[in-house]
């Protein structure tokens with residue numbers, strides 16, 4: 281294979297420094313796009329969209345067609361794993377995901393020991409369709425939620441400001457919480473391996489609430505389960521690159537990278553740039569970390585930030601992205617300006 285048949289996104293993850301960093305945006309398929317809103321209205325709900333391979337594939341491809349990003353990300357959600365474990369999942373319109381909380385033995389026993397991979401079959405079919413339709417130069421990213429973050433939703437039944445219910449559970453009953461984590465780990469390994477077999481080129485593990493754990497808790501509930509997922513994927517697919525995104529973990533990220541063995545690290549918006557460059561990018565390629573609020577605001581500050589991020593991380597392997605998902609009311613013109621600035 282010549283170097284140039286390999287997507288630039290994968291070249292950066294493989295450790296190549298590129299003059300123009302590859303670019304994609306977290307939540308790039310979403311509500312800021314009129315074509316997404318149209319298809320979502322047709323599907324009736326967000327989850328109906330996720331489980332319809334034809335529509336989910338179309339939504340995955342929309343931002344690629346419109347903007348030519350260097351990677352597509354599978355359109356789905358981290359909460360399909362709890363759903364496949366037997367936990368009821370629904371989305372409260374205008375609010376967010378809701379699950380029936382798992383906070384005691386009885387509820388834990390009521391969810392299956394392992395995810396029902398049949399429930400995930402439509403999502404795997406979406407991967408096949410997207411892979412077949414994507415240009416060769418565009419990489420396809422699969423993903424799962426990290427066990428800690430998924431568990432916070434499973435225990436509370438919803439997003440919580442401080443992840444209090446999950447913390448309360450692991451404080452009160454470590455064994456019960458460990459069993460919940462174990463179920464998520466095993467299911468996530470199978471799920472990621474199925475995505476890779478169906479055609480994703482790299483996977484990202486989203487740990488949105490990693491920042492809410494102290495160092496010892498972080499070791500047990502973030503690093504240890506993530507390491508098992510990395511090992512489980514690598515055993516079957518040794519060449520597939522794995523991006524870890526322990527959002528908000530700051531000073532704990534270098535230890536996370538070394539201990540879990542992830543190939544690249546996502547950087548949230550608030551991380552200190554000098555620290556990220558010296559302590560994280562010295563270990564692995566990094567991806568990030570423009571503030572979604574700055575993208576939404578646009579103007580000269582957007583250009584200044586893009587330049588500052590490129591000058592901090594551009595001299596080493598780097599993937600340009602946001603530090604968190606794009607906001608639904610982001611003007612499309614600002615995304616176009618961002619792309620022009622990154623590729624200038």
Ligand SMILES: Cc1c2[nH]c(c1CCC(=O)O)Cc1[nH]c(c(CCC(=O)O)c1C)Cc1[nH]c(c(CCC(=O)O)c1C)Cc1[nH]c(c(C)c1CCC(=O)O)C2
Pocket residue numbers: 305306307308309310311320326353354355356357358359375376377423425439486488605
């Ligand atoms: C915590 C979490 C979830 N989902 C996810 C996370 C981790 C990353 C993060 O912190 O955002 C990850 C996720 N969610 C979605 C993707 C698809 C890929 C992508 O475009 O990045 C990915 C990778 C689609 C989505 N997931 C969701 C939407 C919006 C659905 C809609 O109303 O159309 C999309 C496109 C909904 C969702 N899904 C979740 C929440 C809390 C919400 C409600 C908040 C919101 O509406 O943005 C759970």
